[in-house]
Amino acid sequence: MPEKVTEKLVIIGNGMAPGRMLEHLLEAAPEHYRVTIFNAEPRVNYDRIMLSPVLSGEKSFEEIVIHGDGWYIANGITLYKGHRIVAIDREAGTVTSDQGTVESYDKLVIATGSVPFVIPVPGKNLPGVITYRDLDDVNAMLLAAQSRQKAVVIGGGLLGLEAAAGLKERGMDVTVLHVMPTLMERQLDPAAGYLLQKAVEARGINIMTKANTKEIFGTAKVEGVELADGTIIPASLVVMAVGIRPNAGLAKDAGLVVNRGIVTDAGMQTSDPNIFAIGECAEVGGNVYGLVAPLYEMARVTAARLAGDSQPCFVHSDTPTKLKVTGIDLYSLGDFADGDDREEIILRDATAGIYKRLVLKDNRIIGTVLFGETGDGPWFNDLKKKETDIAAMRDTLIFGQAFQGGGAADPLSAVAALADDAEICGCNGVCKGKITGAIQSKGLTSLDDVRTHTKASASCGTCTGLVEKLMQLALGESYNPAAIQPMCSCTTLGHDEVRRLIKAKGIKTIPAVMQELEWKTSCGCAKCRPALNYYLVADWPDQYADDYQSRFVNERVHANIQKDGTYSVVPRMWGGMTSSKELRAIADVVDKFAIPAVKVTGGQRIDMLGVKKEDLPAVWSDLGKAGFVSGHAYAKGLRTVKTCVGTDWCRFGTQDSTGLGIRIEKFMWGSWTPAKVKMGVSGCPRNCAEATCKDVGVICVDSGYEIHFAGAAGLDIKGTEILGSVRTEDEALEVIVALVQMYREQGRYLERIYKWAKRIGIDEIKRQVISDLTRRGDYFDRFVFSQRFAQVDPWSERVSGKDKHEFRPMAVAALEPAE
Amino acid sequence: MNAMTINVEWIEIGTLDDIPQRGARCVTTRDGRIAVFRTHDDRVFALDNLCPHRGGPLSEGIVHGASVTCPLHNWVLSLETGQALGADEGSVRTIAVIMDGCRISLALSPPSPMAAE
Numbered sequence: 001m002p003e004k005v006t007e008k009l010v011i012i013g014n015g016m017a018p019g020r021m022l023e024h025l026l027e028a029a030p031e032h033y034r035v036t037i038f039n040a041e042p043r044v045n046y047d048r049i050m051l052s053p054v055l056s057g058e059k060s061f062e063e064i065v066i067h068g069d070g071w072y073i074a075n076g077i078t079l080y081k082g083h084r085i086v087a088i089d090r091e092a093g094t095v096t097s098d099q100g101t102v103e104s105y106d107k108l109v110i111a112t113g114s115v116p117f118v119i120p121v122p123g124k125n126l127p128g129v130i131t132y133r134d135l136d137d138v139n140a141m142l143l144a145a146q147s148r149q150k151a152v153v154i155g156g157g158l159l160g161l162e163a164a165a166g167l168k169e170r171g172m173d174v175t176v177l178h179v180m181p182t183l184m185e186r187q188l189d190p191a192a193g194y195l196l197q198k199a200v201e202a203r204g205i206n207i208m209t210k211a212n213t214k215e216i217f218g219t220a221k222v223e224g225v226e227l228a229d230g231t232i233i234p235a236s237l238v239v240m241a242v243g244i245r246p247n248a249g250l251a252k253d254a255g256l257v258v259n260r261g262i263v264t265d266a267g268m269q270t271s272d273p274n275i276f277a278i279g280e281c282a283e284v285g286g287n288v289y290g291l292v293a294p295l296y297e298m299a300r301v302t303a304a305r306l307a308g309d310s311q312p313c314f315v316h317s318d319t320p321t322k323l324k325v326t327g328i329d330l331y332s333l334g335d336f337a338d339g340d341d342r343e344e345i346i347l348r349d350a351t352a353g354i355y356k357r358l359v360l361k362d363n364r365i366i367g368t369v370l371f372g373e374t375g376d377g378p379w380f381n382d383l384k385k386k387e388t389d390i391a392a393m394r395d396t397l398i399f400g401q402a403f404q405g406g407g408a409a410d411p412l413s414a415v416a417a418l419a420d421d422a423e424i425c426g427c428n429g430v431c432k433g434k435i436t437g438a439i440q441s442k443g444l445t446s447l448d449d450v451r452t453h454t455k456a457s458a459s460c461g462t463c464t465g466l467v468e469k470l471m472q473l474a475l476g477e478s479y480n481p482a483a484i485q486p487m488c489s490c491t492t493l494g495h496d497e498v499r500r501l502i503k504a505k506g507i508k509t510i511p512a513v514m515q516e517l518e519w520k521t522s523c524g525c526a527k528c529r530p531a532l533n534y535y536l537v538a539d540w541p542d543q544y545a546d547d548y549q550s551r552f553v554n555e556r557v558h559a560n561i562q563k564d565g566t567y568s569v570v571p572r573m574w575g576g577m578t579s580s581k582e583l584r585a586i587a588d589v590v591d592k593f594a595i596p597a598v599k600v601t602g603g604q605r606i607d608m609l610g611v612k613k614e615d616l617p618a619v620w621s622d623l624g625k626a627g628f629v630s631g632h633a634y635a636k637g638l639r640t641v642k643t644c645v646g647t648d649w650c651r652f653g654t655q656d657s658t659g660l661g662i663r664i665e666k667f668m669w670g671s672w673t674p675a676k677v678k679m680g681v682s683g684c685p686r687n688c689a690e691a692t693c694k695d696v697g698v699i700c701v702d703s704g705y706e707i708h709f710a711g712a713a714g715l716d717i718k719g720t721e722i723l724g725s726v727r728t729e730d731e732a733l734e735v736i737v738a739l740v741q742m743y744r745e746q747g748r749y750l751e752r753i754y755k756w757a758k759r760i761g762i763d764e765i766k767r768q769v770i771s772d773l774t775r776r777g778d779y780f781d782r783f784v785f786s787q788r789f790a791q792v793d794p795w796s797e798r799v800s801g802k803d804k805h806e807f808r809p810m811a812v813a814a815l816e817p818a819e
Numbered sequence: 820m821n822a823m824t825i826n827v828e829w830i831e832i833g834t835l836d837d838i839p840q841r842g843a844r845c846v847t848t849r850d851g852r853i854a855v856f857r858t859h860d861d862r863v864f865a866l867d868n869l870c871p872h873r874g875g876p877l878s879e880g881i882v883h884g885a886s887v888t889c890p891l892h893n894w895v896l897s898l899e900t901g902q903a904l905g906a907d908e909g910s911v912r913t914i915a916v917i918m919d920g921c922r923i924s925l926a927l928s929p930p931s932p933m934a935a936e
Binding site: 522 | 830832833837838839840841842844845846847848849852855859860869873874875879880881882883884888890893895916925927
């Protein structure tokens, strides 16, 4: 290691390879460099191979972020988001971004990745024709999928099939066009390609092979695709997924040696000793790479070189290919072309849809194709890597590890039998010994822990099962693979998965949720039904018909049940303001129905306790005549907005806090939320409305409004966090509404805002509702849309006769009337 | 219920349509209120409208499968046996039900059938 110096390291590109490189570098030489990253995408580093699960709805973007904003801050790294580097000046040692930023470097790492290949046909630039490369592409596809119309995917390789499966999951009618006779011909032999086609077609996706695209047509936007043979396929979305090529233009312009990619030596150094290239843009040993394992290997080598170690070299190794389409198991590795010097072993089981093929040379495995059952993939890979002579087990080799002498019959002992240096995670090159070692030495107990410490299963996730088996072996009974807390005993799914799947699959009724998500009970229970009812109300405000029988009694009868079976009734008093007329009406109702108790609540309104259930409609009717509506004191929804008197009366008031409180309450009443939402608006920092322990609070100051959230004053006591400051009342309202809508969309049922915020992260919430104005606007619009269906006063609805049966006995079977 | 068969009278209380699916209605009797439940698969059960825990009105609970969750403290009671399920212990009286087509009758102690509602 050189002495401690600070050099400037600039990285162009913020994909998975440079992200991993920085992790290694920070570990090896934490103080050596001042690091600056330019990311052409306007976001942090995320797991690009998990974009397909985001498209299909099995994961959210937040779940695939590798390094959040906090990571860059904590490590003192400057990240320029949305800056594309347009020039490298090697003489001066500087780079320049499209936004004019110039940064000097001592060492430069080029990680510009690849660009999707666009086939040069007429119409390739029409709106509605997109490639599949980054999150923006996924978002464009999701938007197009809302139309539920026809989509064409050009390209039947890994990406194309994943895109097709995702779009199909999102409700589109999808056709895949593939120019070759069988799918994924580069990774699969024709037999496996055929089985794959059958499996994909069974999901309702049309496949056309030998399909040569002649033209994409449409006037203002894409309308369809015409093939060379004249076939016309209508489509409102065309996704090109025909391949990628290294993005080496910038390096070429800078005069670096470029062949297919940016040419480097085994130490990932380019023709300029101060410049390295890693990732899909690099060409090392004459090869370019697109799978994550070799890219991570490049990252490891480069980090070591930057830290001053000149030993590590990049070594080529074959990487298995896996398709990330749920329910289709496919594994291919190495070389499987026919040849005179090669032999093969094949197993076919047509009924079970299984095909396995091993290609051998000199009694050693050189290629593997597995379809339908891929559990033995890592074992075959291990044999191939170690060039094990398989002559002795040749007759049973194809049946897998379990059939070998001394081998084991069940999957757990098969994993137990693996050698310590057997590779478990191909993406990250993690072997069994490293995982079991980390579990023991660091006392790891959860899958997330293992991912954090070893990276095993942290990228594409297909080896998660293997890692879990290792944890089971190491920890025994104490390890529970279902680390996710299920919603209730009716399902194994957690709240987040259920919410995500409801959206992804477009499920719109409770019975459909239970059918699609394989509920274990006939009609749920008192835990899951109200939760599902909320999720459906929140997600499909205009389409979902509220399920009365899945509401807790309070929300069914719009009052709070008391210990003796009577109810308490709380009318809304906007912002805590009332009048003599209102108070008189309340007094009259109390007298007329002999209501035994009247109390002022903590939310600045009046509670009438001890009302008999059958009296409720008449009580509401009388209150309604005086202008009262339901206060939703019973609801998992907006409760109160507590205010102080502000500039109207108070000598310290800085803004019209009462007015703002009333405005918020009138805007937001009636909305359903995961748990109750209580707000407060104080007119100055003396905070008489106690806004800093509310779910959402506002502190007015001279310069505007300080918006607070995530306070608690119940089971837990917690001061609020500051969300941000705004200048105008309009802005304050918009931010608050956006915040609540975000919570409505992401919160788990019965999870208060402060718990949700802790789970999501304060910074992330700030990012979405303060910094990102587009997103804030979208949240706001969705809330407003939902309110069109939610702002109905339930009391007047019931007074006018809705569900009358609720308040009457079904029959009276007694000599004397009991009540 | 066998214990109920001595000296009971079958009293018609209404039809299946009077009770929402996965819901309940109350019948007022001399001996207090009875909760009549209709499950998702249209089976009908009757229990005293009184949770064995703190007397909560079971007719106000959420009905799921052949059980109901009390609205006061979430005890779960079997509609078939009246027994508390899960970790809780206790039971509530069940009342025999006869269905004649859609018409529902309960086995009540005599006398005096009265009109519905």
